[in-house]
Amino acid sequence: MIERIHLSILRAIDREGSLTAAARTLHLSQSALSHAIRKLERRSGTAIWSREGRRVRLTAAGEHLLAAANRLLPQLERVDDMLADYASGTYGSLRIGMECHPCYRWLLKVVEPYLSVWPGVDVDVVQQFQFGGMAALFNHEIDILVTPDPLKKKGVQFEPVFDYEQVLAVSADHPLASHDAVQAEDLAGETLLSYPVDPSRLDVYVSLLTPAGVTPHRHKTVESTDIMLQMVAARRGVAALPRWLIEEYQPQLAIVARPLGDSGIAKQIHLGVRRGDRGLPALEGFLELAAAHRGGFDWGAALKS
Structure with missing residues (x-):
């Protein structure tokens, strides 16, 4: 009808x-x-x-x-484009959604060789702070989702890419810099800086603050990683970020990383794809390149190059 x-x-x-x-x-x-x-x-x-x-x-x-x-x-138009690409011998484009906001530099290290291997495939990246990655994946708005928080949903498959630790960035002369580990109550009097993401999706809340019933004195959102860590160095606040990211900025800024909680906050970055898309050559090619960095990725070399 x-x-x-x-x-x-x-x-x-x-x-x-x-x-x-x-x-x-x-x-x-x-x-x-x-x-x-x-x-x-x-x-x-x-x-x-x-x-x-x-x-x-x-x-x-x-x-x-x-x-x-x-x-x-949009889904039907995507099918049209894909059929046309197959007819011409190219896949067309690979659309990647980012829910890990600091991971853009890692993505560049995978995209660079990918574009060389797949000259007929363009790469497009969606990196929005209020981005709904799973909905975009189900609605065929993206082909791959980069996320630290995979959700088990029928029709979606996640592949782990690398491990990292979520830690607290503080100024080198901040009182918390002398702590072996930062506890929830230590943040009660602090200004917590974060990306513009709902607290329910922030690891520092989910794994540390909320279970302890603690809220920071102030929560301020900042879109730019550079500005956020400049503010940390100036003692305008503290920020929960991946350890590798803080270490990359330490040569330029007087900041240190401290574990969150006695056990720390261990995280993994995953790539999510629709199960029905497995086997598509261009998508599989990207997953293979990303998997090559799994577990042993040299963040220092990647971020400085």
Whole structure:
């Protein structure tokens, strides 16, 4: 009953604002566009829109169909692109979503040889602080998800890439710099700096502060790693970050890393992919290059090169 053209029409009207503009975008006559929707209304037995002068107003059924169009059409377009790429002998593009915000430099070390091995494949990276990685993976908006917090979901497979320790960055002359380990209560009077991520997704909260019922004196978000660690060095706050990242900045900044809690916070970075995509040559090629660094990746060399 529902055809792709129906979804395309509703999306075009929503984007363009009128039937005339939508028809122009879809290379249809306005009458053909209206006829397609009327045919759908007859088949379904429900109205999709009502006219208000030159404009149309979607009914509840129409709004539901528009939501489906916005969800399904990108997936169908991705399939079209992939088939065209296979027909021309190339895969096209590999889209990578980042939930590990400090891991961008690691990604560059994998992308560099990947682009040489796969000259017909482009790499695109989505790195947003409020990025919903699993939803993007399920909706075919990305092909690979880089995350420290893999979720077990049907249809998704995660591969571990490397281990690291989440520690607290403090100024070298901060009182906490002399501690063998930082406890939750030590942060009660501190300004905690972090990326703009909900506290429920921050390891320092999940593994240390929340179980102890402790909140920092102040929680301030900073988008830039450089600025965040400059603020740490100036004793404007402390920050929970990977140990390798802090060590990379130590030659330039007077900062030190201290374990969080008596047992520390051990983490792993994983790559998530849709199970149905396993076997695609370009995707498998990326996973193989990433796996080559598993467990023995030289962070110091990678970050300084």
